[in-house]
Amino acid sequence: MSASETPDTPVRQAARRARTAAADLAPAPRTTRDAALLAIAEALTARADEIVAANAGDVAKARAAGTAESVVDRLTLTPERVAAIASDVRDVIALPDPVGEVQRGSTLPNGLELRQVRVPLGVVGIIYEARPNVTVDAAALCLKSGNAVLLRGSSSAHASNTALVAVLRDAVVKAGLPADVVQLVPGESRESVTELMRARGLVDVLIPRGGASLIKTVVEQSTVPVIETGTGNCHVYVDERADIDTALAILVNSKAQRPSVCNAAETVLVHAGIADTFLPRALEALAEAGVTVHGDSAWQTVAGTSGRTVLPATDEDWASEYLSYDIAAAVVPSLDAAVEHIRAWSSGHTEAIITADAAAARRFTALVDSAAVMVNASTRFTDGAQFGFGAEIGISTQKLHARGPMGLPELTSTKYVVTGDGHIRE
């Protein structure tokens, strides 16, 4: 067994405790898991002062270190925010239970009864940045789906996460579950992340939530299976037969409604046949929304004649996930050329076509290979809550296991239960 050859460390010990706890949690019925979630919601409210006090330490340190105010804001917990987190946990209780759902079943010709049943994954590791709400959110979704969770947040939120996890652990014990179904990964060093990524056989899946560089590191170094999430270089393609007003509204909404998130658009591609009409109006609408355009020569020419500024786009722009009020922009000779551009540069998150032409919509949705393809709708709709999943652990941009917004079913595996009465193979 290769696991026993690896030197034991606090991280591996924690993973082993999670594994044992997961075995107890997996067969626990919904009532037990929901009771644990209710205990968590109640404890968060009851112990909000303690949590906010611990958080104040993290916030003071972050400010002293000159951290950007937007990051400090995400880090900050107030009594109101803790109450909102507790309310989110109550919402998770109400969601349908994925565990035990029969995916398919049949009686085989020899009389064997076959059932494929959803089961928890086991131990889920989450690596994330300085957002303490993720600590509770991820733990709640893992508990609901019967998984033990190993949480590895940012060291800048360590005091907050320690306080939150103490509350969570006390609450699950009250509901009769082992405390180790929820654990913070011990240690604040980089090595503890590396050990978590190497704990194959102890941890069933790692979900990195955060920036592109974090995700790239985990994907490249982890021997534990990874679900890649959240990198979104999303495209809006305005077809030759787009309604101009619809296209403008969707473009501006996709780009500027909330530029810092993964489902915001980063590139607009416009069919040459509509460029003369569309580009001047798009430049005006984007300027009004405060968006800087990085355009190809066609966009630059139109900008010149209409007195607007367009920065010249390079390959770096086509590849960029700006997450800011910037957009790359090109004119393409055809729908197929738009698809080619998307194939070359997209991260496979979300692409939208704006068109009144049914054949164009059909061709675009068939040829574009991304987690979500929008027809006459904003890229901003790729989201677990918007899709009606009630919860979201992340948005997968990979093709294995889960693709697109991941809800509770995506936190499960399956097993086959086969029942006979003495069946043997001839």
Added chain:
Amino acid sequence: MSASETPDTPVRQAARRARTAAADLAPAPRTTRDAALLAIAEALTARADEIVAANAGDVAKARAAGTAESVVDRLTLTPERVAAIASDVRDVIALPDPVGEVQRGSTLPNGLELRQVRVPLGVVGIIYEARPNVTVDAAALCLKSGNAVLLRGSSSAHASNTALVAVLRDAVVKAGLPADVVQLVPGESRESVTELMRARGLVDVLIPRGGASLIKTVVEQSTVPVIETGTGNCHVYVDERADIDTALAILVNSKAQRPSVCNAAETVLVHAGIADTFLPRALEALAEAGVTVHGDSAWQTVAGTSGRTVLPATDEDWASEYLSYDIAAAVVPSLDAAVEHIRAWSSGHTEAIITADAAAARRFTALVDSAAVMVNASTRFTDGAQFGFGAEIGISTQKLHARGPMGLPELTSTKYVVTGDGHIRE
């Protein structure tokens, strides 16, 4: 783009050609894919002589190298075997098309229409051993599910695989598809396998088919997502309330019907309450089937009093996937102790319980976390054909994406298609 920083090699070039071909293949309707499969079946029959001649070279080399006769047998192609392979391709044509199947769909409160649709994975890499039939079988399943395939067989079957892939490529072109939907990975060196494992972004999934050491290497070194297949340390647990004759029949069938395959049993666990009756009869039945028992002290004691030989079992035996006429054997004090043993040593493939007790069956299936759990049936039933899937690309022993026998749906991903009429987020 990290891909462009990696030095270009023949393997990466092949993967890039596969990627381009996959984009053409993905939107091809079933009729085109089925026509390609029919052309393959016909070409295999028409060009059987050419294939058998190339294979004869591999076989001669293997014999000269002193290869075991069982391995030479698996390597060998005859006109009859080629005809059987062609017939298997015809069977794949008849299977339901997984591509385009709508997995779920709804109309969201805002009127957006959401559909989750099955799509091909893209480029599938298969790494396998000296069985030329896998070349055709894997290519046929990938084509049927709309995927381009990169085949990396054993160098000892290189001439056979080269001949087979030439036939396959000619056939798919005849059906109007690009030849590069089927490719042999260039090069026979270990480095070419390493390059394949590092072609993240070009190859969507790697499926290693073969021995435990091959699979371990791929799992540890690949940055391309891997589906682990086929390691089977399977257990038969004989409960206190088992019918003795049923238990004997299932035990012997699980172990000895075909010991060389992954769903054969490798360990038998017997409840202490039935050991006095069961062990002497089990020793007799296993001896008759030619099986060597590696037992704990209880089995050794019974062997002593009944004049049979039982080798002492060590931790190595509990961990072993013998794939031979050997079995590890222990007596356990309870069902829960059997579950503990399985949790400690199983590879998570298949475990069986033999019992007349409904509560014991229910507890065992709830607590055992393996791809398949059998109740009163042989472990040998964990198999795509037996499960009625009509085809099998392997048996997954991991929890992500696919678990247990993998048929055509497991060779697909999904995408969300979302249709509106100008929807934007407020």
